[in-house]
Amino acid sequence: MQAISNITQAREEAVFLVNAKGEGLFGVWHEPGDETSRRNIAIVMLHGWSGTRTGPHQMLTRAARAFAADGYRVLRFDFAGRGDSDGDTEAATLATMADDVRDALQWCEEEKQVSQVVLVGLCSGCEVALAAATRNAGVCALALWSAPVFAAGESSERKSRKRLHYAKEYARKLLRPSTYAKVFAGRLDTKSIGKALSGGGGAENKNVEANIAGQLPPGWRSAALKRFEKWTAPLLLVYGTGDPTTDEALAWYRAQVQGRIEPQVHFVEGANHSYYGLAWEHDVFAITLDWLGRLTTTQ
Amino acid sequence: MSSAATSTRSRSEPFFFESPGSARLFGVWRAPSSQPRAIWIICPPFAEEEKSAHRTLVELCEALRARGDASLSFGYRGTADSSGDFVQATLALWRDDIRAACREAQRRAPGVPLALIGLRLGASLAMQMATEVGASRLVLIEPVLHGRSYVGAMSQRKKLRAMMTQNDLAQKAASQNTAADAASNANGFAASAQRVLATGDEADMDDLDGWPLSTTLRGELQALDLMSHVATSGVRTLVVQVGPREQIAPPLQRFAQNVGATTRAVVMKPFWNLVDYTRADALFEAVLNFEF
Amino acid sequence: MASSDLKLKIKKMIVERLFLDVEAQDIGDDAPLMETYGIDSVALFELVVGLEDEFGVVMEDVDFQIDTFKSVNSIAAFVQEKVEP
Secondary structure (H helix, E strand, C coil), rough: CCCCCCCCCCEEEEEEEEECCEEEEEEEECCCCHHHHCCCCCEECCCCCCCCCCHHHHHHHHHHHHHHHCCEEEEEEECCCCCCCCHHHCCHHHHHHHHHHHHHHHHHHHHHHCEEEEEEEEEEHHHHHHHHHCCCEEEEEEEEEEECCCCCCCCCCHHHHHHHHHHHHHHHHHHHHHHHHHHHHCCCCHHHHHHHHHHCCCHHHCCCCCCCCCCEEECHHHHHHHHHCCCCEEEEEEEECCCCHHHHHHHHHHHHCCCCCCCCEEEEEECCCCCCHHHHHHHHHHHHHHHHHHHCCCC | CCCCCCCCCCHHHHEEEEEECEEEEEEEECCCCCCCCEEEEEECEEECCHHHHHHHCCCCCCCCHHHCCEEEEEEECHHHCCCCCCHHHHHHHHHHHHHHHHHHHHCCCCCCCCEEEEECCCHHHHHHHHHHCCCCCEEEECCEEEHHHHHHHHHHHHHHHHHHHHHHHHHHHHHHCCCHHHHHHHHHHHHHHHHHCCCCCCCCCCEEEEEEEHHHHHHHHHHHHHHHHHCCCCCCEEEEEECCCCCCHHHHHHHHHHCCCCCEECCCCHHHHCCCCCCCHHHHHHHHHCCC | HHHHHHHHHHHHHHHCCCCCCHHHHCCCCCCCHHHHHHHHHHHHHHHHHHHHHHCCCCCHHCCCCCHCCHHHHHHHHHHHHHCCC
């Protein structure tokens, strides 16, 4: 199999942009080598919850190179609190990530004169894409790879089990003499304890809404979904058939756009959630390039 | 909104720099506001371990900057944002890249003492390069001592991932369909997985969970044997064990003795294997508190 | 090694390698490990390394079966089969 990333290097430049909170975001801008074949649409790639701009098995870098080879200008960047970017790792939420997309799109417009953008998301990057899509006029389409149900809450049973676990854990720690030493030295991480006891602190709790740093603001999910009810632009959904979340997530996305648009849906046979295989990765790129090609010719 | 040139808040700078063979390496320079006391070159781990460890290494760089040291983190060619394809990468070329990173750092802060930090395979490469690049200090976090075992472990991880995916699919099929359908679906996955699990379609390449591992690189990895190293003259070295135990494992202890290194054990999960971020305060403490 | 000793050693290995917040002896011999402790492929890898380091078990291709890791009982049976064929 010919690796799809084995292509002529486009021009790639290091990007440093500052978001509205003053945090530096790191990224890479891909410019097609041949300007005469440049497409009128740019692509902004959104990584997953605990990922970086390069993606699992370097998938986002390779995808960006494949897109650039086909004439697209591409931005990949790390959300605040992720990868190389500034920001507290534990303070990042889908909401802060969606804000970063807004700032990245503004950077594309101001620095690169980009007016139309396709957001390409992987895993939680798809949730960010959904939230950002209708807040930014320049977004003309969404390509979502392994999109989970948007900001889905955990089952109450799982939540309560986890809270019990953390409560027990901290109760145990509170009984240790070393904990008191930390309290007096001011080194106890009360923010993390608060997050844990409220059900937060990890990827499983990224969708909890609470007035606590590192959690989604109350009402954020419903507001984003309300905005998405107006989405009528093209939507590509790619899923692996070996991903146990595919059926539930796909049904959810179909329901969201039912009656407005017909999403393009493609399955990668046997693939797991992050497409950990060269053949699977190749299929995702080929599917997306084909869809993008039809998109640009219809603009 | 501002670009790197107009930002005054952050002293971090992303950029590309040259390495032999026309390679362009992506690097991030993090410097304190005053003259740095030392420059640390961060030698990253291999393939997917780099993705999992990335944020932790960035936080380590920030901790170093907070105490007045500069750092340069970078990607080897064919990895992360650096130019080239992974399938063409070799350990020899990656050692060239470490040399190039050291030159770039010294160009940015002339006369400042150079130090190397490596994680896993990056530690093994840093060990091999320390004397040549003139490093005065060396921190090796869980170095890969035996390349052959390391390649075997990567192969095991790939099989486990495939096994879990197959199980997920079989369970899903069983819950939705008849037993016959479930068996059929599971077999369908098995055929697909076989395509990905098998040696790549190209005879000289293996698909390692989406990383195209060439036979050249595999051969270099299998030949890697850090136990044959003798003391690195003049390089003060710290070997850090990360895992569940406070006792240093005998092979790592022997290696540390061979090279005249001090050892520290940090009890925490092996963060380079995890999907989610894990705080690594204990690791930073071990590295930052080590007085050379 | 007596079976109960082997199982306790396996439980201690599981608790240690996965940084679980439970006492080793509290893990049931037949408790479903995957569901109870949220074991994923990353955690399984740690267990495979543990089996190799602490029990001298070398995994062959045919050994990568989900049922092997179902419970302490199944792991113990696997170790016994490997160590005392």
